[in-house]
Amino acid sequence: MPKNKTHSGAKKRFRVTGSGKIMREQTGIRHLNEHKTSTRKRRLSSDQVVDSADVRKIKKLLGR
Known part of the structure; x- marks a missing residue:
C-alpha cells in the first residue's frame, strides 16, 4: 500500500x-x-474549533 x-x-x-x-x-x-473596528478585528483574530459535522472530512484530508 502506498502512503496517503x-x-x-x-x-x-x-x-x-x-x-x-x-x-x-x-x-x-x-x-x-x-x-x-478594533473590537471586530480582535474578535475575528481568535481561532475557532471546527464544526463537528466537518471533523471526519478534515481529518481524512490531514491524513489522521
Whole structure:
C-alpha cells in the first residue's frame, strides 16, 4: 500500500491541538481592515474549533 498524501490546502488552513481538536481561522480578517473596528478585528483574530459535522472530512484530508 502506498502512503496517503496530506492535502496541501487543508494543512495550510487547519491545525490540530494537543487534545485532538481541529482549529480554523475565522473569515473576514485578511483584507479591507481599515474600516473595521478594533473590537471586530480582535474578535475575528481568535481561532475557532471546527464544526463537528466537518471533523471526519478534515481529518481524512490531514491524513489522521
